[in-house]
Amino acid sequence: MLNKALRSRDIDTLILFQFIITDLYEQLKDLHYNHRISTSAPILCVYRGQLLSKVELNDMKSSIGRYVSFFSFLSTTKVREVALSFITIAADASKNMPAAKNDLQRVLYEINIDLTSVTSKPYADIKPHSYFQTESEVLFTLGSIFKVEGITRTKDGIYVIKLVLASESKSKSKELLHYIKSNLEEKPDIISLGHVLKEMGAYDKAEQCFERQLCELKDHSSFEAARCYIGLGNLAYVQGDNDLAFDYSQEALKINESLFFDDENLSVCYNNMANAYSSSKDDYQKALKYHNKSLALKTKTNGGDSLEVARSFFNIGLTNYHQGKYEIALKKFNRSL
Known part of the structure; x- marks a missing residue:
């Protein structure tokens, strides 16, 4: 029944099963590492x-x-x-x-x-x-x-x-696995399910995941709430609603900056704010500010040659290109290769 709900993207059933999904994952993790x-x-x-x-x-x-x-x-x-x-x-x-x-x-x-x-x-x-x-x-x-x-x-x-x-220990697939892990999250829950559905283009069902989880949270200034706002912001961005993406990204950033314990999640917030300033506000200077903050955290977390760092350099190059700074843009594009 659980796998049927997963395959059919039955959000209501999956929310009922979310504790079983998490518990099954934790048991598999224990068996994998200890047995x-x-x-x-x-x-x-x-x-x-x-x-x-x-x-x-x-x-x-x-x-x-x-x-x-x-x-x-x-x-x-x-x-x-x-x-x-x-x-x-x-x-x-x-x-x-x-x-x-x-x-x-x-x-x-x-x-x-x-x-x-x-x-x-x-x-x-x-x-x-x-x-x-x-x-x-x-x-x-x-x-x-x-x-x-x-x-x-x-x-x-x-x-x-x-x-x-x-x-992950095979060099050819290490970057890919890190990208999937950082974008789709490691631990399966309703929020990570929403991110997966977003990547698959099932935007309505992804939104259901984030909204339902947000409604169930008692504390809307928690880490889990920030994850929901990040998901909703990403959804709004890919669907072209840049103003809404900006609002959600700003809310997620406010929460994460107050928590001070998750560099990886904070780097995502900075990246989303940069995209929001570029797309919604046409404020490329502020976009660069947040792209550089995101780059610093990604370098600290993943190392200077990671795929995520390369993506940041590309985004910085693109922002410089929009500003007409073509030589700087070219250098950043080359750095991303």
């Missing part, structure tokens, strides 16, 4: 069998070589035959569907996990805690990130999608 999966090999392969629509399968095909994230807690098994049995069960059930609606394809995910690597999204072997221990289940948390390595088709028509769990 590591033991195996003689450094690479563990797990499997998941299911049906995908032709549209979803084509999306996967177009994602080969790229990273994907699943909008649910992902259940897998160490036993290939168990995953194949789930495909058979699902395929038999789909036979009762009208032919026009039944475009489902049989899919087997093969997921390689480098057990020696670091990932920001916890996973764990939950067999000792599962009612169905014969399934040898490995559970990935909501929003786990994978690279699509390739897709093949077996003689009996099953599409095999090969995935690799993305790792």
Whole structure:
């Protein structure tokens, strides 16, 4: 029921389940760090069998070589035959569907996990805690990130999608993972769900998340309230309502400056204020002031060569360009490369 609500973006149900989502995440995190999966090999392969629509399968095909994230807690098994049995069960059930609606394809995910690597999204072997221990289940948390390595088709028509769990300790994916982590947040809750929905273009549902959470908060000067205002400000900005984006960003900044404990969140507020001054007020001097404040905090938090710092240099270059300072703009653009 929880995964169904996640897939359908059922905000009302997800709000009811928010404590279960958080608790499940915390339990997975504890198991991941304190009860590591033991195996003689450094690479563990797990499997998941299911049906995908032709549209979803084509999306996967177009994602080969790229990273994907699943909008649910992902259940897998160490036993290939168990995953194949789930495909058979699902395929038999789909036979009762009208032919026009039944475009489902049989899919087997093969997921390689480098057990020696670091990932920001916890996973764990939950067999000792599962009612169905014969399934040898490995559970990935909501929003786990994978690279699509390739897709093949077996003689009996099953599409095999090969995935690799993305790792922060692999240099090629480290920047990407940091970007996703800093923009979509690590801990799953209703606010982080709103950010994910915003990135997916589901603006109305994202707004529901932020507004509902804000209504439930008793203290509108809290860190959680600031997160809601940041989300609402980002939503207003991407939808072109620059005045509203300015108001929300200003409210979030006021709260975060009074809290003094989260440089990363404060840098987001400074960046949003800079965008608001550029777009809503045409005040490029104040925009530069806030872009530089954001840059200083991002450099302190992430290091001078991070993707977030590069984005700040690009924004500073763009602001200088709008001011007609083309030589300075070019230097900042080059620094962002």
